[in-house]
Amino acid sequence: MPHRYKVGQMLELRSAPRHSNRPAGPCEVMSCLPHDKGPVLYRVKSWGESNERVVEEIDLSPSSVVKTVFEDSESVFTIAVNKR
Template sequence: MSHRYTAGQMLELRSAPRLSNRPSGPCEVITCLPHERGPVLYRVKSLGENIERVVEEGDLAPSSATKTALAENETAFTIAISKR
């Protein structure tokens, strides 16, 4: 079975069926995880969070969401520079 979605694609993350703190809403596929058997897995990052999650393909759905200009320019680290 191959991956239906690709890295960089914006999708809709469905809410978790059991007790979980995983939010539903738009997310970006970070990478497609390798597998031989079992569910197809993806590493995704929700737009409202700074963490990445591993989710099954069944928890994802196509979305019309797009990354905002602010989110595209976001970096993991910021450096403050003072002028003297």
């Protein structure tokens, strides 16, 4: 079964079952994990968190959220200096 989502795509992460601290909300696909059997897995990074999580495709859905230029590698300060 192929992966439905692509690296860099913004998605909505559903809240986790009980006994988990996984937040619901927007996340970015960091990598598509290989698999032979079982669920399709992704490594994702939620907004507001510094760690990445492995989640099943069933826990993800398309999102209307888009990445901004600030989320990549540039800070607000760098952009302001470059505009001078």
